[in-house]
Amino acid sequence: MYSPDPEESVSLFISLSCISLMSVLFGRKTAGTKLNAINYARSLVVSLYLISWLFSFVAAMLVQTNNFNPLSCTLAVYSCIVLYALSKILIYLFLMEKVYVVTAVGTTRSNFMLYRINLALLMPYFGIFSLMIIYRVSEVQEDGACYIGLLPPASVTLILYDIFISSWLTVLFIRPLMSSTSLLQGPSKGKLRIVARRTLMGSIISLFLSTANVITLVLFKGQERGLICLASCTMDVTLNAMSIHWVTSRGSGGSSNGRGSADNTINHSSEEQRTHPSLSLPSEKKVTPLETHISVTVESYVEQYHSTIDDY
Template sequence: MATPSPDLATVISLLVSLLAISLMSVLFGRKTSGTNMANINYARGLVISLYVISWSFTTMAAVLTSTNVGNIVSCTLSIFVCLSLYAASKIIIYMFLIEKVYVVSSVTTTRKDTMLYRINILLLTPYTIILVLMVLNRVAVLDENDQCFIGLRPLASITLILYDIFISSWLTILFIRPLMSTTSVLQGPSKGKLRQVARRTLIGSVIAMILSSSNVFTLVYYRGYEDSVLCLLSCTLDVTLNACTVHWVTSRARVAHPAEKASRGVPNHNANNATSTEKQAAPTDTHISVTVESYTENF
């Protein structure tokens, strides 16, 4: 029997996956170039882990897209790859945003002594229940034409999208609050870098919420029976664009230094003190020492 020719959707999905694989490889290389892997801190570790998981997902998606026609094993693996790697990428993004909230709101205290940080970590625990719901309500079937359809039944997909909207909205509010407050740790002439971190992460949080919500909305629309090629394509775009957003958030934002202000004729008598204060504004966690610089440099 002749092997069926791939349709246009399959070809587009494979091209997108190959592009995403190349892009993740480039981003990973840029973030780790010249870096001693043994000295990677918690924040950088989350970013690099996101690249690795995104690369793994897009690679598996490319393989499964090209093999799931008339293949129930490949079809079943497609939904499990989505549930495992896609869910892992979401957890890492949530943890990354929680870490950013900690940096811009409680940078002078340890994580374990910060009530807000502990609450945010606690808010991630319902995802375990949601993951169980997704596994129990997964769909992976072949139709009469041997086309693979995967997805989640409404109970799991609706629960997932409600949780995603809630946690993303909550974290977004936590970034808006210190930016609007006149008494937050972000205020003051020496806190330009922290304000840039907060603004960029706020934008990144909104983008992540829009991407993920749009992706899960498609599952709700198809009531859990979506063409596997389209499902893997949308998930590939989701994880890749989220990884690119995190890359942009963690890239250095240009902030005028006191010396630059002085060269433009702007008086700054406390430049040395302000710079020293900013560099010392770091958490004192004995296990993970993270300075403000590590969240704003283009590593």
């Protein structure tokens, strides 16, 4: 009678835990949210949750069938490549969006040179994706254990690219925080600085997690047990999603009373603007968060900040 070995049990526990965690995060982020309130940045976050949940779900199924099963072994390496790559692309697009948010003023994405440069820097990832498909490893050994991984041409290229793009995006957040002439400076830009600092931390976390995960692929030289590879990739994707969830969450500085006060201010300001439209001058135009759960974040403030600048 077959009984799971410790590695299989631990891998399955990790997958099931990540499924539960991603379900909770997805529910918290989208509770009470209308579909038409989800803009580009938030759609990236929601998509990342879905991909992370799907990765954990697929990993949970493959972990239980990985031994003595060539098909499961092949599907394991393909899921690691495809779903992991999708999650990384979503994270990079999200970070690029935040670079645009904290550095561009009164210009669209298509007209913002740095945004176009960042998109161009993302293109090599599709070539690396092809390398991962070509240099993949999936084999079932005599003892029935499945071993998957990437050969050095793919794994080394992937780790070098991950380090480069993550470091580049990190520098793009450090520069405006350090510069005295940046858009982030000034007493009225506190929430913009919150966006930059939190996203900087998210970028650093992403760099650390991805580097640690891909280094294991390099060290094993394409001969890592499928159960371990699935578990490490699942943890990588889930922890990255958690860091993005933290980046897009409200700060902890406000208490419930403070939040109520802010809501009253928002309602009062909106009522004044409806009653006395002439009072809304360009220099006095207020930026207020949206009223759905997913939208009451620092990113909502920044998005409306840009829209107010575009109006004048």
